[in-house]
Amino acid sequence: MANWTRRGFLGSLAAAAPAAPLAHPVRGRLPLLQKRAGAGPVKITDLRCAIIGRNPTVRIVTDQGISGYGQAESTKAYLKPMVLFYKDYIVGEDPTDVERVMLKIRRMGASKPWGAAVSAIEIALWDIAGQAAGVPVYKLLGGKIRDRVRIYNGGVRFPMTAHMPRDYAENMARMKEAKEGFTLIKQAVGFHNPAMMRAIPNAWYDEPRKGAPHADRGQMTERGLAHVIACVEAMKKVLGDETGLALDCGPGWTLKDSIKFARAMEPLNITWLEDLLTGDYTPYPNAELYRDLTTSTSVPIHTGEQIYLRQNFKDLIEKQAIDVVGPDPEDVGGIAEMKWIAEYADLHGISMAPHGIFDGLIGLAAHVHLAAAMPQNYIAFEYPVGQPDWWYQIVEGLPDPIVKKGFIDVWDKPGLGVTFNIAAAKARLPEQDRNFFD
Numbered sequence: 001m002a003n004w005t006r007r008g009f010l011g012s013l014a015a016a017a018p019a020a021p022l023a024h025p026v027r028g029r030l031p032l033l034q035k036r037a038g039a040g041p042v043k044i045t046d047l048r049c050a051i052i053g054r055n056p057t058v059r060i061v062t063d064q065g066i067s068g069y070g071q072a073e074s075t076k077a078y079l080k081p082m083v084l085f086y087k088d089y090i091v092g093e094d095p096t097d098v099e100r101v102m103l104k105i106r107r108m109g110a111s112k113p114w115g116a117a118v119s120a121i122e123i124a125l126w127d128i129a130g131q132a133a134g135v136p137v138y139k140l141l142g143g144k145i146r147d148r149v150r151i152y153n154g155g156v157r158f159p160m161t162a163h164m165p166r167d168y169a170e171n172m173a174r175m176k177e178a179k180e181g182f183t184l185i186k187q188a189v190g191f192h193n194p195a196m197m198r199a200i201p202n203a204w205y206d207e208p209r210k211g212a213p214h215a216d217r218g219q220m221t222e223r224g225l226a227h228v229i230a231c232v233e234a235m236k237k238v239l240g241d242e243t244g245l246a247l248d249c250g251p252g253w254t255l256k257d258s259i260k261f262a263r264a265m266e267p268l269n270i271t272w273l274e275d276l277l278t279g280d281y282t283p284y285p286n287a288e289l290y291r292d293l294t295t296s297t298s299v300p301i302h303t304g305e306q307i308y309l310r311q312n313f314k315d316l317i318e319k320q321a322i323d324v325v326g327p328d329p330e331d332v333g334g335i336a337e338m339k340w341i342a343e344y345a346d347l348h349g350i351s352m353a354p355h356g357i358f359d360g361l362i363g364l365a366a367h368v369h370l371a372a373a374m375p376q377n378y379i380a381f382e383y384p385v386g387q388p389d390w391w392y393q394i395v396e397g398l399p400d401p402i403v404k405k406g407f408i409d410v411w412d413k414p415g416l417g418v419t420f421n422i423a424a425a426k427a428r429l430p431e432q433d434r435n436f437f438d
């Protein structure tokens with residue numbers, strides 16, 4: 001068998017390619033692997049991107065019949081030209097040397113949303129590397145330490161017509177009863193939930209803003225802060241101590257409002273408070289301000305979904321400015337970045353709760369492999385939902401049901417272990433992307 005067990009975490013993959021046909025052939029891939037036994041290194045021949053549903057989907061094509069897939073958030077349908085920008089840098093390279101390929105393109109990315117194309121390509125490289133070695137991606141990350149991974153609910157939602165405390169209580173009751181059996185639910189509050197902030201007059205000392213996501217910010221009025229706290233109290237009453245509640249809060253709060261809010265949350269045992277000060281599309285983390293907040297409360301403080309690359313977590317982690325980091329594999333630079341950040345955070349007593357709500361079903365697979373291999377600082381990742389619903393008909397390899405009692409069983413098929421039902425997926429391709437699978 002391949003020697004991945006000794007090479008360990010993020011080691012070179014070139015030598016991991018099997019010398020003989022593998023014991024874990026995937027349907028339709030055995031002839032390919034037999035061909036690979038005597039073949040030279042794999043070479044990238046093409047990089048493609050199609051907008052499937054709303055998710056930009058990346059396909060890296062190789063000269064040996066293996067294709068790798070990656071995905072970006074469904075909020076980024078504009079991403080295709082950015083993906084294709086990197087094509088000339090990676091064609092001709094060996095995709096199983098993931099890091100060598102990434103050295104060519106990683107520097108040409110940035111904070112969300114401009115790290116997404118690099119991230120989707122990186123995930124597709126790991127998919128190829130796993131398939132070429134005949135092992136699931138988690139083996140290439142050092143192996144799994146858990147057979148099932150906890151997820152949290154950010155994407156299973158029910159419509160709301162009003163935004164007062166009783167409405168949030170009713171909505172939370174439906175999420176608690178959802179078929180996935182979530183053990184942890186995240187809810188948007190404060191500036192992260194414009195409808196909540198606009199439900200009462202004069203909730204904060206600025207006017208409502210439009211434009212790029214999460215434009216509202218400022219000091220809250222007494223009644224504004226009281227409204228947010230009342231909504232959380234109503235939700236918590238429904239959940240009791242059976243289901244955890246995390247809150248996605250901003251960005252845009254002042255430091256003092258954040259401290260007042262966090263202290264009000266202490267008796268409610270909130271799992272974490274996310275992005276109070278910066279976050280989402282804010283292109284800087286502001287570690288000093290976060291440290292002032294974190295040291296002022298016993299509620300875990302969380303941020304990081306918009307941050308690109310491990311280097312940009314350095315301040316937050318080394319200054320212990322937060323308690324939980326939540327990078328998204330589809331924005332941070334991919335799978336390797338996530339693994340490094342998880343390990344480095346663990347060294348500093350900081351937990352991991354990755355962002356993922358819009359990551360699609362290929363992204364879901366990347367999350368599962370990562371979560372299986374993260375250290376014990378792992379809490380849960382945000383469960384992405386396939387949208388539109390037909391995504392579940394065009395992807396093969398996911399468990400059925402996917403979520404059982406709030407967990408997903410880790411699968412062991414090579415690579416990401418999910419692939420497309422090509423015939424079904426072709427029917428969903430937009431006209432301009434009709435050659436994506438050819």
Ligand SMILES: [Mg+2]
Pocket residue numbers: 248274275279280305355
């Ligand atoms: Mg968030």
